[in-house]
Amino acid sequence: MRTAKLTSAGSIGGLNNHLERKMEVPNADQQLQGYNSRPIGSGDLWGDINNRLQQAGIEKIRTNGVYGVEFLLTASPEAFNYQKTVDASGKVGLRGNVELWKNFEARSKEWLEENFGKANLVNFTVHKDEQTPHIHAVIVPITQGKKGNKLSARDVIGGDRSRLAQLQDSFAKKMEPLGLQRGVEKSKARHVAIREYYGVAKEVSKGSIDYHPALDLPKVPPLDFKPPTVLQRTTDMTGYLRELKERTEKAVATFLDAERQMMQDKYEKSLREAEKRLKSDNLSSAATVLKERGNRRHTSAETKLATIERVLDAQGLKMKFTPDGKSVQFEKKPEPIQKMDQKQEKTEQKRRGMRM
Secondary structure, eight states: OEEEEEOSHHHHHHHHHHHTTOSOOTTOOGGGGGGOEEEESOSOHHHHHHHHHHHTTOOOOOTTOOOEEEEEEOOOHHHHOOEEEEOTTOOEEEESOHHHHHHHHHHHHHHHHHHHOTTTEEEEEEEOSSSSOEEEEEEOOEEEETTEEEEOHHHHHOSSHHHHHHHHHHHHHHHGGGTOOOOOTTOSOOOOOHHHHHHHHHHHHHTSOSOOTTTTOOOOOOOOOOOOOHHHHHHHHHHHHHHHHHHHHHHHHHHHHHHHHHHHHHHHHHHHHHHHHHHHHHHHHHHHHHHHHHHHHHHHHHHHHHHHHHHHHHTTEEEEEOTTSSOEEEEEOOOOOOOOOHHHHHHHHHHHHHHO
């Protein structure tokens, strides 16, 4: 069992291309790719991880945060003894200890779910197109914290070798019923990357070196080797540079696609949040505007009504609404009773007396 942290969109995209065979895998047989399977997850590893993060309500991830942890689970090739076959008609097949592999696959899935949670196991891919069948499993390291769910690879696989050793012991115990034994504890052996292995093998085949620990081979006798001509070396270098350019372009394209998808997801999420806030703010502002507009209209109506009443009053008219309140009638005001004050009355009496 080996683990690797997925800390960026680039690492996730690179692993996804390996799982889906979208990149060159030197020791994979294309004729056997039909035997590969993916019981859990989809062809979009970033989507699998992102869906789990959203489900757990995790929105912010630290700059050095770990999105996922890859587990590579397998055993020695002799245990499963898988071999490629070709029948008389040319049909390619695969045979080996099928029953042992089925149990190994089932127990691996159980072990992952028991130790890290069923919901956190977002991808489980089986490869049988290489020399040794193996499993790539991706765990999203979500644990329960004081304030709810949190993303913490340290809580899942620890921060030192002791935790990984415990996991190795646990995995080995899970496989004991199948007759499989744990690897040598604290072994000095190291994993050799595919590129390094094939590079060393190529150098040995050329005779430039006799032995390398990566091959774990005995010392071989020197080979009859003729130095290549200038033309051969130029041709080899041109081909190498062309291949290097193509691989670099593929790696850059993969990284950019993964980064673009991650930024698109973040943009869409920010847009949804902004729309929610804008909608809430707009409703509050609209209510305030309508209230102020209603107050202004009410004041304006009262002012206009008072003006109309003054004009009608000057013309000796008054306004009266009909009983149903749908129309207005105008009536003439009664003539006011003229009352003379005492001074005017005395003046009038004097004038009458003089006439008499």
